[in-house]
Amino acid sequence: MSFPWAKQYEPKSPVMKWVDERLPFPRLVYNAVGAGYPVPRNLNYFWNFGVLAGAALAIQIVTGIVLAMQYSTDATTAFFSVERIMRDVPAGWFLRYAHANGASMFFIVVYIHIARGLYYGSYKAPREMVWLLGVVIFLLMMATAFMGYVLPWGQMSFWGAQVITGFFSAIPLVGEPIRIWLLGGYAPDAAALNRFFSLHYLMPFVIAGVIILHIWALHIPGSNNPTGVEVKGEQDTVPFHPYYTAKDGFGLGIFLLVFAGFLFFAPNMLGHPDNYIEANPLSTPAHIVPEWYFLPFYAILKSFTADFILDAKLWGVLAMFGSILLLFFLPWLDNSPVRSSNYRPTYRWFLIVLALDVLVLGYVGGAEATNGNVLIGQIATAYYFLHFLVILPIVSAAERPRPLPNSITEAVLKGKGGTSPSQTAIPEAHSPQPAE
Structure with missing residues (x-):
């Protein structure tokens, strides 16, 4: 644009x-x-999370480079090299906790960023490429985080790698060779550590490159906004600087305060205590779970317990990857001409149910696999796919949205669809002409 x-x-x-x-x-x-760079004048604080994601990535890259200088990729010394970083390296505990909690903060920010895109329809034309590149970034983040989780070489690291890579063996014909290729052998060992460390070090730079493409694609149509109405003139925009640099700076300050709260007061809250036990191939933990940000997908993976045409494990793998790949097709599954859920009351309720459904999946993914929890996970998994494949197309075709404002300026002056006039100053050059 x-x-x-x-x-x-x-x-x-x-x-x-x-x-x-x-x-x-x-x-x-x-x-x-x-x-x-003019941007819509009604952007709210949910638009801060793109900048926060960039800040989280920068923290991960800087701390990761320094930690790599002290880490050993040998299976016999990897666990103790992490302990040495924590105990003997100056500020090593700070760097290690910053990196570990930074991954969680990165995923929190990105999940909110995705939720904002779903609520305000940021995946709709002409911003499909922005959304698709965002999903690619999300997949790269998941791969990077999984490989990073293996590196401390604790009990959960070892058995997480064993279980997750083991699911690839469910793929007919090529599954077992893929698993051996990923691990560099028949079980997680020094070869797997070397491979995962190399890729874990490389992937953040690949993510940074895709983020550049993501921002480039965003600057072509311009930013979406809470009303979903396109910019119609100078009166609908303000310059990015100083208005949104100040707003992003405030959001960044809040983000760093929350991050510091985890880092200094609860550094192990989001981790698993078993990972402070050295990896032991002869001792299986009672309950193997991935990091919290993978739990919804892990619940989908565990929801398939019976063979039907294909092996149950293969169904689980296909469903887990399918739950993410569905997001690629979202711009074409939702055919509603209205973007923002502020003007789509029916869709908004289903979106709230989807958010609750994902939270239920997260709980089931971390809970013990009892019959009751498996049943809840199966129901939640079924609803997840129904939402995107059935409910969303039907609602987008049958729903009668509320009337849209004629312009962003009209929505702002009426106090609807985003930031109110008291929250965003309007420079004189951008002020709308008074009505006669």
Whole structure:
């Protein structure tokens, strides 16, 4: 989307003019996150989470690089190298806890970011590519987090790798070779640690590259907004800087306070105590679970207990991957012309039920596999797929949405669909003309 009213970059000093003529990086930054990038004036704090995700990734990369300098990938010393980092390396405990809790904070931010996209219809045209690249980032995050969970080489690390990679063996013909290729052998050992460490180190940089594409794709149509109504003129926008840089800065401060709360007061709250026991192939933990951010998908995996045409384990693997791949088709499953759930009351209720359903799956994924919990997981899994494959297409075709505002400005001035006028100052150049 072109914004003819956007402020153009004009270097003030001769040095910046010389640089801009030969390498227009200052112009690129100015047009991407500066006053040269107009954004809808009604964005609320849910739009902070993209910036927070970038900050979380930066924390993971910086702490990960430093930790890699002290980590040993040998199966006999990996666990003790982590303990050495915690006890002997200056500020090692801080870096290790920052990295471990940073992964959880990263997933919290991304899950809220995804929820915002679902609620406000940010996956709809013309932003399909923004959504698809976001799902790719999510998949890369999951792969990176799984490999990172193996590296401490505690009991849960070892048996988590054993169980999760074991599910690949359910794939006919090629499953067992894939599992052996992933592990570098028949069971998690030094070869698996070397492979997982190398990929875990590399993947954040791949994620950073896809994030650049994600932002690039976003800047073509421009940002969505709480009303879902497209920008209709200069009066609907404000410059990204200073209005949203200030708002993002406030959100970043809150994020860092919450992060510091976990880091200094509850660093092990989101981890598993069994991972402070050295990996032992001869001692299986009573209850093997992945990290909390994988629990809904783990519940889907465990919900298939009976063979039907295919092996139950294979059904579980297909359903687990299918639950994520469904998100790729979301822009075409939802055919409603209205984006925001603020104007789709029926869809909004089903979206709330979906959120509760995912929470139930998370609980079941971490609970003991009793008959009752398995049944609850099966019902929740069935609803998850029904929501996307059946309910969503029917609701999008049959629902009668509420009337949309004529413009973003109209919604803001009426105090609907996003930030109210008291929350976002309107610069004089962007103020709407008074009605006659």
